[in-house]
Amino acid sequence: MTKKYELTVENEKGRLDKYLADKIDDLSRTRVKELIDDGLILVNQKVEKASYKVKDGDAIEVTVPAVKPLDVIPENIPLDIIYEDNDVIVVNKPQGMVVHPAAGHPDHTLVNALLYHTKDLASSPEGFRPGIVHRIDKDTSGLLMIAKNSQVRESLEDQLAHKTNKRLYLAIVHGNFAEEEGTIDAPIARNPHDRKKMGVVAGGKHAVTHFKVIEQFKGYSLIQCKLETGRTHQIRVHLSYIGHPVAGDPLYGSRKTLKGNGQFLHAQVLGFKHPKTGKWLEFKVDPPKIFQETLNKLRRNK
Structure with a gap:
């Protein structure tokens, strides 16, 4: 069943996602962020970012929709x-x-x-x-x-x-670059014309992707991407937005592209404490x- 929570901030500070994860036992910070993205958490009748700093008197409404239980069964699938x-x-x-x-x-x-x-x-x-x-x-x-x-x-x-970890991706993309590196700073939200896709949308969630050109070919380039934020389909959306969609991307890419098993995108480096x-x-x-x-x-x- 759907659960609803109403909280009033008293003598508390810090990020909205951490505040709610601490106050509501059933919610992790990841789940809080998902609810925020879905417009199910309101602060003073408005949707705020997960990084919003709560202050005394804030009235917070949280709606947690019922989740259809899934019977997750262990499967003997090889893992790398x-x-x-x-x-x-x-x-x-x-x-x-x-x-x-x-x-x-x-x-x-x-x-x-x-x-x-x-x-x-x-x-x-x-x-x-x-x-x-x-x-x-x-x-x-x-x-x-x-x-x-x-x-x-x-x-x-x-x-x-807090962006203290490290995530670097490799991507083969369409087209060549005049610059050696760059930054894409463009907000991302659900595509208003196609709910299956994300897009660069005014008023969307803050999203930043840094890229560096590694190698260039005829009609394609190999680049490295560094995530500053982690929005859904972020790299794919951002690269398509600047005219260099990921090769093989069936959702945001070109019809005439490299043959493969989907987008040529690989999470190559991961670092954390x-x-x-x-x-x-x-x-x-x-x-x-x-x-x-x-x-x-x-x-x-x-």
Whole structure:
């Protein structure tokens, strides 16, 4: 059933997402951000950002819609585990794998594989994404960090919120660049004309992507992208917006493009501070075989 909460801020300071996660046991900061994105959290009758600083007297209304329970079953699916200890798992997700169960993808996800691998995963209020701290799209390959307990999950989410972690992506994109690097600062929201897509929309969520050109070919370029924010489809939307859509992208790209299994986008580098030891951990993985083979073809046709 749908739950509603009404809170009045008294003698409290700090970010809205942290305030609500501390006040409402069933909500993590990640879930709070999702509710904000869906317009289900109002501060003084207005939608505010997750980073909004609460102040005395703020009237906050939270609506948590009922979630249809999913029976998430462990599945013996091979995992490419790059690192694991008692608190954290770093996994290299293959292209074509959905991160967690959802409508249309009830099984064969990364979560199904993780549940078979270990019983130690941070619980999630929704039930269908234990351990998941952040996501990458189905057809994007690369590194993800997984939390084994709630304390670790909160710490990793906090690093994402404060931009203290490191996430670098490789992308093959259409076209060539005159500049060696650049920054795309453009707000992202649901596309008002197509609910399946995101887009650069005035009044949308603040979104910043930095890019660096690594190599240029005939009609295509290899670039590295650094996320400053983490909006849905951010890199794909931003690169399409500046006229350099990711090659193979079926949603935001060109019809005439490179043949593959979806967009040529790979989460290559992931760095974060270990929540328990405080040690900086950084990992790097090569893109999948089809990505590397396509690069070699482009180099031969240079």
